[in-house]
Amino acid sequence: MNLQVKSFEEYQDVYNYSLSEPEKFWAEIAENFLWRKKWDQVLEWNFKEPQIKWFLGAKLNITENCIDRHLDTLGDKPAIIWEPNDPEEDHRILSYKQLHQKVCQFSHVLQNNGVKKGDRICIYMPMVPELAIAVLACARVGAIHSVVFGGFSAQSIADRIVDAECSLVITSDGGFRGNKETPMKSVIDDALVQCRSVKKVIVLTRSRTPVSMLKGRDVWWEDEVRKVETNGLTDFPAVEMDAEDMLFILYTSGSTGKPKGVVHTCGGYMVYTGYTFANVFQYQTGEVHFCTADIGWITGHSYIVYGPLSQGATALMFEGIPTWPDAGRLWNIVQKFKVNILYTAPTAIRSLMGYGDGPVAGKDLSSLTKLGSVGEPINEEAWHWFDDKIGHNKCPIVDTWWQTENGGLMISPIANVTPTKPGYATLPLPGVQPVLVDENGKEIEGNGVSGNLCIKFPWPGMLRTTYGDHERCRTTYFATYQNMYFTGDGCLRDEDGYYRITGRVDDVLNVSGHRIGTAEVENAINMHSDVVESAVVGYPHDIKGQGVYAFVVCPNMHGNDNLTRKDITMTVSRIIGPIAKPDKIQFVSGLPKTRSGKIMRRILRKIAEGDTENLGDTSTLLDPAVVEEIKAGAL
């Protein structure tokens, strides 16, 4: 079966086929990929344990699919275009042949440093081509990568390294983002004080920040590559993997406790990212695809690295930020490289919108043919601005709903196929079976309804487990509703059957498209020595979508309010990372609790939203007076 549908009628036919014959459908899709050995069975599953296996018995290496199979036909074509943070610095282009050579060399480096199939490798790097090379080299040698976003703190990195028992870390001296230079190796040094499993650290030179290199543990990327070059080694035969062998772990926040390591496997993830990339973006050979996400998030994994490369696409990778040196940066990049597909986030659109039309004026955006949005609900104003000013009303916008756990796009228009509607992710992709359920887990049928979004049948890109703790996977995703995967999102289905995601229904915030667990932020705030307890909720924020609002009990604070606010912010930054810093901190004498001691977050959420008229039933509160005080002091 062709990966791309070409009309809405064809979409409907294929969708119906994927419902009635899911295994046949996915087998036909999987035929479009490179396997060393095909599957004996397409699918084995139950959502009880859960146990999900796709393409059983199949053998492959995803990098042969993403690189080797294109060498004959596209060898000299650009695989990765890299635009540095500083527009004055030269950009780089890696052809498929060059990418192949670099991935092979670095695979040797990994092997020379003791890496074996199944080992876990932590990658903490800036957005440079070597990050993609490191990811692909791990996959080529059969090691499991765990990429940690460059904005996370030493403590967060340490938690992730310990959880996955990583044996090696790949990092750089430092990185550039906007007018900031951020250290990376020194952050890793701080993290590794707590990590006994790590035997080696490979350090790339990027910012030339001074670093301390430990004898026997730390080696330079360039030195290691030079050794391989001196030995004249060019090819590295990819290690054969089973379809269900782990490909990577990516940590993401949930509603409780520490982030969990979402596990994706080789075969299903390859098929799902390649298929959704080709179909939703209707990628045509030669087009330049620019996804503005960081590879530290799932969007970068699936739609900068694996999805585009598996389809022989040209992926543009950008080191910097959209507002530096000025708010015209993305448009300059589009113009410079004649970008065809621009895939970005509502938070970026809203932020750029705030600078007015000036930075867009005079920029040649005529190369653009398709636009995409991901990470959070897109408001209508931002949708229309994107459509008018950037797409000049001729580029379809694909508002793609999906999650780290899903591996790839789930509910989304198909470019030039599905009629779009502002604010709507529209319809499920072939193979995806969404359902809305009420609090009791009863399916809500028909249109013009809303409920909690679940998926009732497996798809190849879905998570298989949470690393080292399968029970957590079961309770988080498969225990709320029987025989369904629960997304944690609320959703409505309009009269046309179109889906609109309304946001999280659990205690997870979405700040600038980043998932942040309120419990994680509370734990970090509570580590500050003056703090007795705290409660964190979200509130609507013009640019970030949601902001972080913290109610903090701090009866004997050391210094004044503002100093303590700064100290608490610093604590969160140190424990989690700057992305989780509270936007507002309100000191309160107590938190609204029920007689059984549960914090009534519903009330705090209302106060944070500024909706204090309508707090609902407060009769179960232990001390209703505290609510009046909090209302009076709201920020």
Ligand code: 6R9
């Ligand atoms: C890919 C990614 C997942 C959460 C998800 C939902 C929100 C993502 C969205 C969207 C509305 C969209 N989300 N895409 N909400 N419309 N098009 O972002 O993964 O970081 O795991 O976040 O993001 O709430 O549950 P992840």
